[in-house]
Amino acid sequence: MENNKKAKKLLVLGTASDVGKSIMVTGLCRILSRKYKVAPFKAQNMSLNSWITKDGKEIGIAQAIQAKAAGIEPTADMNPVLLKPKGDRTSQVIVLGEPYADKSAGSYYDSIEEMHGILKGALRRLESEYDLIVMEGAGGAAEINLYDRDIVNVGTARITQAPIVLVGDIESGGVFASLYGTKALLPGDISRNLKGFIINKFRGDPTILEPGLKQLEDLTGVPVLGVLPYYKLRIPSEDSMAIRKKGLIKQSECTNDVDIAVIRLPRISNFTDFEPLERIANVRYVDLDDELGTPDCVIVPGTKNTVSDLLDLKKSGMDEKIRKLMGKAVIFGICGGYQMLGKIIHDSGVENGTEADYEGLGLLDVETSFGEYKKKTVQVRKEIVADGPIFRNIKGNEIWGYEIHMGETRTPRTVFGDDGSIDKSGTVVGTYLHGLFENENIRHALMIYLTEKKGIEYHPETVSTEEEAYDELANIIESCLDMKKIYDIIEGQ
Numbered sequence: 001m002e003n004n005k006k007a008k009k010l011l012v013l014g015t016a017s018d019v020g021k022s023i024m025v026t027g028l029c030r031i032l033s034r035k036y037k038v039a040p041f042k043a044q045n046m047s048l049n050s051w052i053t054k055d056g057k058e059i060g061i062a063q064a065i066q067a068k069a070a071g072i073e074p075t076a077d078m079n080p081v082l083l084k085p086k087g088d089r090t091s092q093v094i095v096l097g098e099p100y101a102d103k104s105a106g107s108y109y110d111s112i113e114e115m116h117g118i119l120k121g122a123l124r125r126l127e128s129e130y131d132l133i134v135m136e137g138a139g140g141a142a143e144i145n146l147y148d149r150d151i152v153n154v155g156t157a158r159i160t161q162a163p164i165v166l167v168g169d170i171e172s173g174g175v176f177a178s179l180y181g182t183k184a185l186l187p188g189d190i191s192r193n194l195k196g197f198i199i200n201k202f203r204g205d206p207t208i209l210e211p212g213l214k215q216l217e218d219l220t221g222v223p224v225l226g227v228l229p230y231y232k233l234r235i236p237s238e239d240s241m242a243i244r245k246k247g248l249i250k251q252s253e254c255t256n257d258v259d260i261a262v263i264r265l266p267r268i269s270n271f272t273d274f275e276p277l278e279r280i281a282n283v284r285y286v287d288l289d290d291e292l293g294t295p296d297c298v299i300v301p302g303t304k305n306t307v308s309d310l311l312d313l314k315k316s317g318m319d320e321k322i323r324k325l326m327g328k329a330v331i332f333g334i335c336g337g338y339q340m341l342g343k344i345i346h347d348s349g350v351e352n353g354t355e356a357d358y359e360g361l362g363l364l365d366v367e368t369s370f371g372e373y374k375k376k377t378v379q380v381r382k383e384i385v386a387d388g389p390i391f392r393n394i395k396g397n398e399i400w401g402y403e404i405h406m407g408e409t410r411t412p413r414t415v416f417g418d419d420g421s422i423d424k425s426g427t428v429v430g431t432y433l434h435g436l437f438e439n440e441n442i443r444h445a446l447m448i449y450l451t452e453k454k455g456i457e458y459h460p461e462t463v464s465t466e467e468e469a470y471d472e473l474a475n476i477i478e479s480c481l482d483m484k485k486i487y488d489i490i491e492g493q
Helices: 021-032 061-069 105-110 112-127 144-149 154-160 175-185 206-220 240-244 271-279 306-316 318-323 336-341 440-454 466-480 483-491
Strands: 008-014 038-041 044-046 050-052 058-060 081-087 090-095 098-104 132-136 164-169 194-202 224-229 259-264 282-287 297-300 330-334 344-347 356-359 367-370 375-383 398-406 408-410 428-431
Touching: 008 021, 008 154, 008 483, 021 038, 021 061, 021 132, 021 164, 021 466, 021 483, 038 061, 038 112, 050 061, 050 375, 050 398, 058 061, 058 081, 061 132, 061 466, 081 112, 098 105, 105 112, 112 132, 112 154, 164 175, 175 194, 175 206, 194 206, 194 483, 206 224, 224 466, 259 271, 271 282, 297 336, 306 318, 306 336, 306 344, 306 356, 306 367, 330 336, 330 440, 336 428
Parallel strands: 008 132, 008 164, 038 132, 044 081, 164 194, 194 224, 259 282, 259 297, 297 330, 330 428, 344 367
Antiparallel strands: 050 058, 081 090, 090 098, 344 356, 367 408, 375 398
């Protein structure tokens, strides 16, 4: 039976990457869910930060956050196409939460009509369940070289004929030109649906902008819906643009003099795993050619290609720098980082194209095999079974996490249920669990050990819940935007 329900829609586009589209959709989902049954949607996402839904589907982390802000469970329909770059101009294409193929940019665009059909199906299913779909574009909306094969900006706009709001980032400079130029370059059938501008990340007195805001409105006939201040988010970052802006300086909000070094692998994925630690420690993201120094804890993170990043780690000499810290610092490996800490990686060709064995760092007594193009994606709850100086006081506790990985790892000594590995000293730990440090008991156990070892006092964090963070974001947006105009835009469909 055909679904005749007509859900209202709102499309949030941007003048460039990292202007605040994802955060805007997150805040609007929170606000608008008070009146409507709201779902987020992004036709195509390119990100190495992903999330696993309850039914084991992989989607971009931004859509998972947006769904939670709206008070609903994330589903694969909210991000029907996810591209995970692997390097060499190739990405793994995830379709409706499942691995589809590894494709070059050219071969992916050859299948763009098929992707159009997939996103239309996802939208129909969301329309059958929700009153309002708040949609997000990707990158800059006015990528004129991509108009004939775009599914996420112009493509979504044409399929839905949704009203559009355009977000620009004043912190990067040139915001008036970016907003004006984007409108001018959009195709006429899309530009006519542009209903409002939003300026983001302003530092200072917004009255200074008023002459420019009026001129922009006069030139375009499009109202400015508001100016948002620059503010520190307590919501996980979306993609690699965010990690590039993470400096090597001490985090201003951290509460303890503890130094944690995260190795910034060339193909790093799910770096949001470590953002919960930024509130309580000095977290540095260290490039392979940087000095590692003498951190209290080293984390080797997840990666989209374990073998390639392992080879780069060795080529740079960072592997030896990590080895020299064994016994002096806690060493964590997460997902691909866990695989690298082992003795050997057997690749049948799934990871690096040819069958070969690769020697790991040898810090854990484990071996990993990549036997087939098959990914494990699941949310899990595990019991802490490891002993040792970090975990002994929380042994038997439960933790939550999610797995996104290829390969199987054999280990004689697990950490979390049947997962992970730990050395005899208890200070080298590997696990497949993403989201590990979202568990308060794990964060506290690690920080208690590190501060006691340094002989300093541990200052526990003041924890705010996810719900409080979403409400804080919603309050900022509500106080700065003309919400009446936004409701009028939605209801005018």
